[in-house]
Amino acid sequence: MTHDAGSRSVDLRAGSAIADGALRRQEGDVPMGGDGLDTLTAELAALRGENAMLRETLDAIDGTVAVYGPDLRYRFGNRRYHELFPHLPPDEMLAGRHYADVLALSIDAGTVADRSAYADPQAFIARRVAEIGDRDRKSRELYNKKTDTWALIRVKWTPTGNRVALRVDITELKRLQQELLRSQRMETIGRISGGVAHDFNNLLTVIIGNLEMIRLRPDDPARVRARSAAALAAAEAGAQLIRQLLTFAQRDIARPRIVNPNVLLAGMADLLRRTIGQAIPLAMALGPDVGSANIDASQFESAIVNLLLNAREAVVAVRGIDATGAITLTTRNEGRDMIAVSVSDTGAGMTEDVAAQAFEPFFTTKPMGTASGLGLSQVYGFAAGAGGQARIDSAPGRGTTITLLLPRAAPANESQGVSAPP
Numbered sequence: 001m002t003h004d005a006g007s008r009s010v011d012l013r014a015g016s017a018i019a020d021g022a023l024r025r026q027e028g029d030v031p032m033g034g035d036g037l038d039t040l041t042a043e044l045a046a047l048r049g050e051n052a053m054l055r056e057t058l059d060a061i062d063g064t065v066a067v068y069g070p071d072l073r074y075r076f077g078n079r080r081y082h083e084l085f086p087h088l089p090p091d092e093m094l095a096g097r098h099y100a101d102v103l104a105l106s107i108d109a110g111t112v113a114d115r116s117a118y119a120d121p122q123a124f125i126a127r128r129v130a131e132i133g134d135r136d137r138k139s140r141e142l143y144n145k146k147t148d149t150w151a152l153i154r155v156k157w158t159p160t161g162n163r164v165a166l167r168v169d170i171t172e173l174k175r176l177q178q179e180l181l182r183s184q185r186m187e188t189i190g191r192i193s194g195g196v197a198h199d200f201n202n203l204l205t206v207i208i209g210n211l212e213m214i215r216l217r218p219d220d221p222a223r224v225r226a227r228s229a230a231a232l233a234a235a236e237a238g239a240q241l242i243r244q245l246l247t248f249a250q251r252d253i254a255r256p257r258i259v260n261p262n263v264l265l266a267g268m269a270d271l272l273r274r275t276i277g278q279a280i281p282l283a284m285a286l287g288p289d290v291g292s293a294n295i296d297a298s299q300f301e302s303a304i305v306n307l308l309l310n311a312r313e314a315v316v317a318v319r320g321i322d323a324t325g326a327i328t329l330t331t332r333n334e335g336r337d338m339i340a341v342s343v344s345d346t347g348a349g350m351t352e353d354v355a356a357q358a359f360e361p362f363f364t365t366k367p368m369g370t371a372s373g374l375g376l377s378q379v380y381g382f383a384a385g386a387g388g389q390a391r392i393d394s395a396p397g398r399g400t401t402i403t404l405l406l407p408r409a410a411p412a413n414e415s416q417g418v419s420a421p422p
Helices: 035-059 079-084 099-109 121-132 171-216 221-250 261-267 269-276 297-319 352-357 375-385
Strands: 002-004 007-012 028-031 064-068 074-077 139-144 149-157 163-169 257-259 282-286 293-295 327-334 338-345 389-394 400-407
Touching (some): 099 121, 261 327, 261 338, 293 297, 293 400, 297 327, 375 400
Antiparallel strands (some): 064 074, 327 338, 389 400
């Protein structure tokens, strides 16, 4: 406080802050007499009102909001934030503490789901600090195995450098997505059934024909043995076909896991060939040393089947069911970070307009009522959900290649559901 010509003044320091509810404002020396004091009092009252309204608004959000400064020091957490992390002290005690300290409190409380946090806390904290300080990381999904819940975290950086993280529960959205995927999978199974039924009918013809030959000449032991062996082989092939179809149909939608696409494709090669039929050859060129991806295996298989069925229809539409055509399935590493899985056909190809709309839900070039238009949208949705993309390379007269680009999985950490401050 200073004296100047009979008037008093006070130095009001610091900037406006919401972290601890205190309202302070950098204004230099403000006169403490007469109208100046009244103006200051009114401004402080207005700021308190705005602060209370902002906090009330953020507390009403059905999700957690956490604000860290440019130096990753804690500034604010809304009501839901403190409900989700009750082990953290209130804002007035937490304000100004670095994110590393806040995360250490969660580790001490035993609320971090990633077990590596307890094996080497310092390394875990260092990794998480680097992750939240990365301005290119805009969002991520977390799965909590213990509670079987999903959360989406979205991050925004303000012009002044504050990090604002919003965390919302998306468990119900995931459930609805899984229901949609199951319905798309049933449609895929229906499309497979046409090709499988044709093969199964051929196997039944072999079985019935050989049994008929046995019935006509049951007194010839050598002939009976040969015919019965042929019938048994056809029956075993039919049983294997049904087992593969049942495995495909009954596999549930699961959370992503690290798998190698080559292993999945090799395991379903016979089903894939039967899906497109014997008249159209399927060439599989699985690249060596293809990396693994963090994907849902059942969605990946559905996407591949949908691509092969579309390729088959494109070939048949141009060349007929018994004419020469070809489909190729390839895998390869795309640079250091991506895996490419491509399906190519020798069909008519797509115009630029059709290719631009091919991944849109319900878009189809077939007559109304003959197709749902969901096959390629499932393919696109799977790729996008895996953090990758799907692209089309096609032109009239030269066929179509559709490629799934999937991020290669990190070699070590498959952390899901970190119950720690976002």
